[in-house]
Amino acid sequence: MIERRTVFKATLASGVAALAAACTGDVHLNGGAAAPAQPPKPVEPVAKITTEPAVGAGGVSVRDPVTVKVTAGKLTDVKVTNAEGKEVPGTFNADRTAWTSSDVLGYDRTYTYAAGATGDDNKPVQLTGTFTTLKPAQQTRISVNPSDDARVGVAMPVSVKFAADVTNKAEVEKALTLKTSKTVEGSWGWLSSRQVDFRPKEYWPAGVEITVGAHLYGIDLGGGTYAKADVTSKFTVGRNQVVKIHTPDHVMNVYRDGRQVKSYPCSNGLDSDIDRNTPNGTYIVMSKEPHAIFDNARYGYTNVDKKWACRFSNHGEYMHENQDNAAAIGKTNNSHGCVNLLEADAKDYYDSALVGDPVEITGSRLGPVVTSDVMDWLVDWSSWKSRSALKS
Known part of the structure; x- marks a missing residue:
């Protein structure tokens, strides 16, 4: 009897050892193989730079400002350059989260972005790319009369004349401005497809100063015809x-x-x-x-x-x-x-x-x-x- 107990204990000990060996092996309890170890994923910078117009955009308006913005960071540098390498002027806002251009763009030009920023996590980010501006089918000259520093009579109309026909008259008229040093009631009126005048309801007050703006660069005058440049004038009405x-x-x-x-x-x-x-x-x-x-x-x-x-x-x-x-x-x-x-x-x-x-x-x-x-x-x-x- 003593010998049989000894055999049983030895057999039990052997089983425990086998179980322990199995637990330290490469086999899961459910019978599947273990997945290989994966390297840790890199942490993406939190800052993100965006632009308007977007990188790759075409037919961009020359009138709208170019903007570069960053979220969760501050811009360190922004350059927008034309094909000749000339920079478009612009300014940062107070906290350097945005940059806005301060000049109009040229027709049918390619511009290149080069912007950098540092994120709130101190990681740097960069943005590069290009966009292109609209290409007019035709460009035309505009004139304003009276010209700068003129002194005119009290019935003098203001005339804006075009070297090509205007069909988009409403949009053109919206872009015309007229400021007077005294309150004057007046209206624009089209005399032809190439001339629009402003006249007061009654004669101008003597001595009134008048500033005219034809802010038409970048506006389609009709049929893909665009103004070559904005035109302005400042003049004075003389005695009555x-x-x-x-x-x-x-x-x-x-x-x-x-x-x-x-x-x-x-x-x-x-x-x-x-x-x-x-x-x-x-x-x-x-x-x-x-x-x-x-x-x-x-x-x-x-x-x-x-x-x-x-x-x-x-x-x-x-x-x-x-x-x-x-x-x-x-x-x-x-x-x-x-x-x-x-x-x-x-x-x-x-x-x-x-x-x-x-x-x-x-x-x-x-x-x-x-x-x-x-x-x-x-x-x-x-x-x-x-x-x-x-x-x-």
């Missing part, structure tokens, strides 16, 4: 001087601030021939010419030189010296539509006139002669406002 002529009276009166200051005898267009009448309407002095050459083959005269000529219509009417017609001046109307003055009077008026002074003609049988480019005061206010592409 108005010419009034009632043609049957043979007198040209000049008013300053509503008070008559001059009265010149004149001869206007021949009354008996409506085609030679001086036309009714409110016009403006368009130009001043010390000498003007007149030709009208229909009426048998060419290369006639007259002094002190102030043009007030693109139909061909002037106020000018005609000493050769002195016998009719102040007595009868016999011109071909112009206002004839004695030489001394013509010079006196010429010296006082400003481009943009109103010229009001009444009493004629001929109604207003409307030309496409200078007709701002030949329509009533309601009709003028209807010419705006933004009319309500």
Whole structure:
């Protein structure tokens, strides 16, 4: 009996040893093989740089600013360069989480980003890439009149002219600005597909300063045509001087601030021939010419030189010296539509006139002669406002 117990204990001990050996081996209790050890994953930087426009973007607007931003960090450097390596100027915000360009871009150009930042975890991040701007089908020039530092009369309209047709008139008009040093009611009105004017409801106040902006660079004028550049102008309206002529009276009166200051005898267009009448309407002095050459083959005269000529219509009417017609001046109307003055009077008026002074003609049988480019005061206010592409 003693010997059998000894055998049992030995067998049990042997089994325990085998179990222990199994627990230290490469076999799981469920019978599967153990997975190989994996290296630890690298920790991604927390900072992220983004751009607008995005890297790879095409047809980008040249008007919108370029922005570079970072989250969970601060920008250390930002460069946006064109194909020639010239940097686009720009500034960081106070905490250097954003950079914004401060200049417009060029048409049909490729720009390259190179930006760096340090994350809140002190890890550096970089961003590189390119984008391209829109390519116009055509570029055109724009002009603004009056020009900088001009001094003009109280009826002078502001004209923005285009070297190509504009079909996107509403968007163009939205981009036009006009600021005055005194409150003035006025409206833009399209005279043609190549000209839009601003005129006040009434004549400008004397002495008002006017600043005009045609901020049209980067705006599609229509059909893929874009302006070559923005155009601005700042000018001043002078004293209030108005010419009034009632043609049957043979007198040209000049008013300053509503008070008559001059009265010149004149001869206007021949009354008996409506085609030679001086036309009714409110016009403006368009130009001043010390000498003007007149030709009208229909009426048998060419290369006639007259002094002190102030043009007030693109139909061909002037106020000018005609000493050769002195016998009719102040007595009868016999011109071909112009206002004839004695030489001394013509010079006196010429010296006082400003481009943009109103010229009001009444009493004629001929109604207003409307030309496409200078007709701002030949329509009533309601009709003028209807010419705006933004009319309500």
